[in-house]
Amino acid sequence: MNRAQIWLSLPPDDIEGLPEGPDYRYWNGGDEYPGDPADCVFYVVPYMKPPGIALRPMPAMRALEVVQTLSAGVDHVEPGLRHLRPGVRLCNARGVHEASTAELTLALILASLRGIPDFVRAQDRGEWLGGFRPALADRTVLIVGYGSIGAAIEDRLTPFEPARVVRVARSGRTTERGPVHPLTELPALLPRADVVILSTPLNDSSRGLVDETFLAGMRDGALLVNIARGGVVDTKALLAELESGRITAALDVTDPEPLPPEHPLWRAPGVLISPHVGGPTSAFLPRARRLLVDQVTRYVNREPLANVILTT
Template identity: 70%
Template sequence: MTAKTADVWLPFPAEEVAGLPDAFRYRRWDGEDAFPADPADCVFYVTPYMKSPLTTVRPLAAMTAVEVVQTLTAGIDHVLGGLDVLRPGVRLCNAAGVHTASTAELALALVLASLRGIPGMVRGQDREEWRDGFYDALADKSVLIVGYGSIGAAVEDRLVPFECGPVTRVARSARTTARGPVHALADLPALLPDADVVVLTTPLTDATRGLAGADFLRRMKDGALLVNVARGPVVDTGALLAEVESGRLRAALDVTDPEPLPAGHPLWHAPNVLITPHVGGSSTAFEPRAKRLLVRQLTRFAAREPVEHTVLTTG
């Protein structure tokens, strides 16, 4: 089968994605029970967005000709379990940059809402209660960003106009940026006690699973705010519950472990916890950026040029 007759599976109708190369047949599939065509004819698979891992990997075993698997998320943990059925040489690409603006925007919203007591005010409005008082400002607060990739840098961009205190950056390994030094993960124990706000934007890897565990949280200063817009398992839920239920820490979580958070889970009603339902990337900013990424990737693929954002190649 040549590239001119090969299939590309998209979660969007092809006619709604301006600029796609005409070298392929485009098949729309967004996780429905029925496949749109024979998976064996697919050479470029764009995974459904925000569907379960089982749904996402379901066609892979039959995709014997696939060359590229493209996620629409920066994280790839939801597809890793299905890659062992693919032949060697298949490239897995993520959507680095697509969710940057939206996720950073939500991180800032969670910080501001939590510090200024907005959840309590909303509850007061529901009860016609005037909850005046004295609330924290972001101004002068020190912020620690754990996971200083594109999203972490975008969070810092949005912090600057709010006159916060020093921003400390942490990534897997140390480096220097235009904004200042980036510390290694190994430096976290010494950095956590000085932060008023800790923002998690790190990918979920073996090194970051459970990163914000009991020792991490114990090192945070009294009254500090933990914001998680990364992945739920980056935080040890039991350890976090112990800290927020004691009143020592506050938390704002766009992601949880487990997820979705089931009814009756103690996190729902834990004091000083704000929860949003994993909507960091789910905004009006997503679709236009995702479509532009797909046009770039498929244009390169049609020209047999290297695709971008390749995070691994099956072996």
């Protein structure tokens, strides 16, 4: 009798603690599959690969029961769900990327406010570039998308003594730190914020959320930080605001992505761009391995899976 195939995008020999029983196969997006996709019951999506690669085997995965991403977002695999039978569980990587993404968020904020890109360019010219710069201290910070990553960002904001952290999510609730405002209150909250951080998933309700109206609601001199997905922001509308000099931006994600060399966003004033590096750090692998061991163990023991986003 054939054992159930579990396709891992990390080498199984490098993951200590995987339960015995399943037939583990390694596939990280190569041209050749490690087996027949029809025999795969648990599919760990290749990490940091183009969406087309992740989707390629899904139409043939007729026995599939679980799709596990190693990313916090699942928008890149959602188009493939229509090919799957009913009852397949889609799980994300909650718990894997919070530390790294929150670190980068703080780095982008501090670099933008304190003018680090200007200092680097001045160093290349041998120029001593002094002057006053904004601080993060005493600023009001608005986090749009207050899930586990949003909370991790607030953890790291606190020592920098912001005047206030305002939390926004799709629906309002109360936390130990204070209220989380519903998305409907965003227009009233935007004009109060010096720094606006986007950490929301990309879905139908968030796609294009940051449009002309959103940006017009930001106060003069505010900083927009996007560590969510590029599609959350209307790039044309953002370019218009940047070129006017009214706001600045720090972007780890863009639309389109990768950003073509000739794209005007590269040369827009007041923008700092990093190439979608919120997740891939030394913190990724140990957390990803722990997640996979936990999820596969739950699956083998027929226990409830963690991080279930939806069921087909």
